[in-house]
Amino acid sequence: MTAPALEVEDLTVHYGGVCAVRSVSFAVPAGGCLGIIGANGAGKTSTLKAVLGLVPRTVGALRLDGKDLSRVKARDMVRHGIGYVPEGRHVFAGLTVEKNLLLGAYAQKWNAQTREKLAEVFALFPVLGEMQHRLAGALSGGQQQMLAIGRALMSRPRLLLLDEPSMGLSPKLVEEILAALQRLSADGLSMLLVEQNAKLTFEATDRCLVVENGTVAMSGSSQELRHDVRVRRVYLGL
Ligand code: ATP
Secondary structure, eight states: OOOOSEEEEEEEEEETTEEEEEEEEEEEOTTOEEEEEOOTTSSHHHHHHHHHTSSOEEOSEEEETTEEOTTOOGGGTTTTTEEEEOTTOOOOTTSBHHHHHHHTTTTSOOSHHHHHHHHHHHHHOHHHHHTTTSBGGGSOHHHHHHHHHHHHHTTOOSEEEEEOTTTTOOHHHHHHHHHHHHHHHHTTOEEEEEESOHHHHHHHOSEEEEEETTEEEEEEEHHHHHTOHHHHHHHSOO
């Protein structure tokens, strides 16, 4: 049997006296997409940051493709194959679109494959190709989100972590981001998607966790969860 892309066991995050994530465990199947939904402050961002080692955490096990990463420093995670699209995009506004993308490949040797990857990102998001010589600060919010995803893809990750890629976007742009995630999924990329937008998450993922107050309140297939009465009321507003 193939090992899951990512296995996380017993993950806990404290900020001083505040416990933001309490003993959370999950797995992202190889080539699959796992979603984590939850309200503001539920602990979604802390979970992603804890996987990367960006916040102090304790963890029972953290494995990527079966390899222990629990002691790997945050700055080395990209070399181990984890790409990260942070909440709020954080593109370099004063650099061109192309330079932002090439910075995403900083951990690799720049070679013909870097150009190939750039072409793949432009195929996924044609508007980035059209605007490659413009400053990133001149892009719309949706285009900046595409740039943040494209930049993470430039490192050729085996697993992509995405933190609220739909935040602040119009419904049309959310659809475009969803289409891109579905295409990446169809290409076999393993993904962990953290979102407040439950509708998008159920469409983009195979399985989901619902986190509340730092713990896993529910988990199951996205198909099942989207029909759950409580999920419909609390997270879909139906
Ligand atoms: P959002 O949708 O707002 O990003 P979230 O589900 O991602 O919410 P987290 O940002 O992980 O939630 O926050 C979980 C809890 O930890 C919240 O109570 C938050 O106030 C707290 N918290 C987050 N970051 C810190 C920090 N650096 N210091 C202290 N408390 C923090």
